[in-house]
Amino acid sequence: MARFLGWLGGWCARHGRAVLALWVTLAVAAMGGSLVLGSPVSTEVSIPGTDAQRAHDLMRDGFGPGFQPGxxxxxxxxxxxxxxxxxxxxxxxxxxxxxxxxxxxxxxxxxxxxxxxxxxxxxxxxxxxxxxxxxxxxxxxxxxxxxxxxxxxxxxxxxxxxxxSSTPADKEIKTGPSEIIGVICALLVLIFAFGTLTAALVPIFTALVSVATGLGVIGLLGHVMDVPKQAGIMATMIGLGVGIDYALFLLSRYRRLLASGLPVQQAVRGAVSSSGGAVVFAGGTVVIALTALMFAGFPLLATLGWITGISVVMAVLTAITLVPAQLGLLGHGVNALKVPFLGRRPESSGWTALGMWVARRPWRVLVGSVLVLAALAAPALSLKLGTLDDGYGAHGSEPRRAYELMSVGFGPGSTGPLTVVASGRGEVTEAAAERLADRIGDLGGVAHVAEPKLNDAGRAAMIQVIPDYPPSDPRAADLVREIRTFDGDGLEVHVGGEVAALTDAADRLTERTPLVIGVVVLLSALLLLLAFRAPVVAIKAALMNLISLGAAFGALAAVFSFGVGSGLVGMDPPVNASYVQALFFSVPIESYVPLMLFAVLFGLSMDYEVFLLTAVRQAYLKHGDNARAVAEGLGSTGRVITSAALIMVAVFTAFIAYPDSMVKTFGVGLAVAIAVDATLIRGFLVPATMVLLGRANWWCPRWLDRLLPNLSVEGHEEEPAPPVRADRPRVGAGA
Structure with a gap:
């Protein structure tokens, strides 16, 4: 892999103008095509094999288009x-x-x-x-x-x-304030990290081309398949973060090699052959985590996962082709346009000192880190899952106003009516349908039952039921389950509607979550095993990522379930709420969000693990001193990982201002998880455990070593040697 990536990087650097023109053309063509032809999205949510889906199918087949959901x-x-x-x-x-x-x-x-x-x-x-x-x-x-x-x-x-059924996100997706804010924050971080405007613009330009191409492809896919309406914003959020980060890692390695005296072509080849492998593996873990959502039994999540993965694939491709093309064109000019007061600073001294400090007291650092992370994760035990109805929308929005008027005029349950569909093997009589309606009306928690409607064939009856509870109330879901227990007069009773569908989705996800988590963890650990040929490192990395997830879910519980500042993230409380009520306004989290967030976070957390481990392993192979290798690895990657994390945190935080509640949830969870991952976990917990494990970090049984292919993530054998003399670099050294 290292040899191939080195060749690819060198070729792109030599043909920079052609590669640059090709990517710009692809981005313009994809985005132009989606703008001209449109970007259809689907608001339909199907969950095959559920009772709500059966009710939906009966409504579609028996009562005509006017009675279909939507x-x-x-x-x-x-x-x-x-x-x-x-x-x-x-x-x-x-x-x-x-x-x-x-x-x-x-x-x-x-x-x-x-x-x-x-x-x-x-x-x-x-x-x-x-x-x-x-x-x-x-x-x-x-x-x-x-x-x-x-x-x-x-x-x-x-x-x-x-x-x-539309959301504010449907109407606001083209305005892009969150995207603009995220890009500006990322640019400021890059300027501070590199000290030059030219170098800072390379990752920004690369990410914008990557995101534009990915969004164009996703928009065009809407003409041949159902694309969820959330796909575009999720692809933008993840694509911006990883696109800037992957380009940042390659650019940092290139500048170090260039500063060591290597010629431009050789420095580009060395950067892509080494850091390019880490980018490919890091992107692979994100894609694996996202595509594993297919095992959730929820088509919306599965489609959303692999479509979001398109943006990650684009980020990897632009990193290993477009970045070397730009570097080949810029050469030493990448350090042009220096920013005053941001001169070149030592990149590793502070982080190396931290690594040595951790290496001298690993047990104390380990215990302290675990205690802090446990405290951050503790609120996750009280995470409140439920249905997020329009009553939690922004003040002044049409959905929120419609919800308030319906609740006042017709009761809170009118905002989420249940649709009961009864079918039988033979004809369904009006008398049987009326008896069923009377039984439903006698249930506690039912405010109103409409007159039954028979379909044209007389083989199914539809009854609209208005609960006493709003869709977000768990008692509405309990009412759905109770109605489904009816089996009188030989009728099969099915319950559809928004509340019933979300109830079935929650039950399905609860059942499948262990499977999805197991698949993601095992496949990611296997990929790390292929990358580093070290079982202990692979297992430890997976466990560390689960720990960062705990902190993220703890933050979600604190903000949304306990309401600690939920009003500050734009979740508007009731109109007449006091200041204290507004500050501690509790908001349920949709049942599918934690699983989607797990997949995204697990993949993103693995990025920093890969880059840190590759640096530690490279140092260990040079001198064989494990503690010293940990300190040197942390020193060489600390500043880059911190800059990358700051960029991701800035991008994800900017999306908290987005009007859609799901995007707000992702923004909070991703920002907190990345911040914790890049500081507590990569700065303290991972180095401490690696020091304590010693040589066991890189142990591999001989039989397993013979089976595993030598992929060489960091390309140690392929990294170009330094020039013989600084003033006379060897000609063709990059060949």
Missing amino acids: GTVQLIVYSPDGPLIEEPRKGAVEDAVANIREQEHVKEADSPFRQGGIASNLQIGVITVRLEGHDSSKVAENTQRISAAAEPARDAGLEVVAND
Whole structure:
């Protein structure tokens, strides 16, 4: 691998203009194609084999498109000046309904003046619009068009708010403030780390090309498959972080080799043959962790995982090709445009001193680090999982306002109704459906049961149930499970809807989580075993990553489950909350977020482990002194890893300002985990354990050593030798 990467880096450096032009062309073509052709996303969430999915399929097959999930839009009408049933307000609402009925794809538009369409206070009503023949991925677009058709009601002084399945992220994804803030913060860190503007711009440019190409590919994939709406923002978040970091590692090695007196071509080849291998393995661990989500039994997570992995693959490819191309073109000019007061400083003295300090007292450092990390992880035991409904949205957003009006007018359960679908082997009679509706109405926690509807074939009945509880209340999930126990009159009872689907998702993920964790840990450990030919190092690295995950989940629990400053990250509390309530506003975390976060964090944490271990192993192979090798490895990588971690923390923290709650959760978890990983774990815990293990770190049974291929991650054999004389470098030394 080292020989191949060295050849690839040298070739790209010699043909820098061609490689640069190729990548820019790919990025422009991919992004241009996705902008011209569009980037379709899917809002449909299927969980094969679950009861909610069975209910969804019965609704789709038996009741027509107007009753399918995603085929209905609600407009909530609020009259602040008096009852809706009085003129001229009533006439304005009827005009709005007539206008909506003329819109494209509208099959039915029910007036709020029908039975059950007006709240008891007579000031809030619901216009229910059923659609047919529309693209379910364009729910937000269709809703905006239908909402605009209700202008006659707004002209009469009424408030009309659309309630659909779109999120603020659907509407804000093109504005990019979080991305811009993250890039600016990363640029500042790079300028401080390198002291020159030219060197700082190389990783930024590389990451932007990588992210643009990845997003373009993901956008085009939406034309041939279902791409989750979260895929773009997740790919941007992860792609920016790893894209800048991978380029940073190569650039740092190149500048060191250049400073040692090597010619440009040889320095580029040496940087790519050594650090390039670590980049490939680090990226491989991230991709493995993300693709392992296919074992979760949740198609949304599986697709989201491997699509996000596209951005990581692009980051690796640009690092080992575009970076050497830029370095070949810049040569010694990479150190141009020096920034005042940021002159060249010793890179390793402080970190080497820390490594030697740890090596002299490994037991004390080990115990102290474990205690601190245990304290950080302790809140994770109380992590609160649940459904995140629109009541947790940003103040002033349409989903939040619609939630508040529906809750006030029709009860909190109206924001997450249950859809009960009963089917039988033969015909389902109206009497049997009504008896089932009566039984459901007698349950505790049921606020309202609508009249049953039979499908055209008479083989299924649909009953809408309004709980007493909002979707985020765990009692709503308990009600779903209780209704599913009914089996009267030979009917099979299935429960669908948002609450039921999320309940099934939580149950499925709880069942599959141990499998996913086991696959990720084993495959990552196997990759490290192939890289370093050291079983102890591979197992230890996997365990260290699990420890950093504990700290991340502890931070999530503190912020969201205990509400320590959740208002500060943009999770808006109720309107009338006091300052103390706002500061300690508890927010549930969606059940699928921890598993997705585990996969991403495990892969990212492995990046720093790979770079630290390669440096320690390189030093150990030179002189065989384990403690000294640990100190030297920490000294040579400490500043680079710290800079890389600061960049990732800055990028992830910037995304906390993003309007989508899932992105906020990822921003907090990723930022805390990377910060802990690069300081406590890589600076103290890993060096302490490696000093205590001694030669056992690099022990490998002979039979295993014969079986493993020699991949040489850091390319020790391939690293170019220094020139014979500094003033007369050898010609062709990089060949």
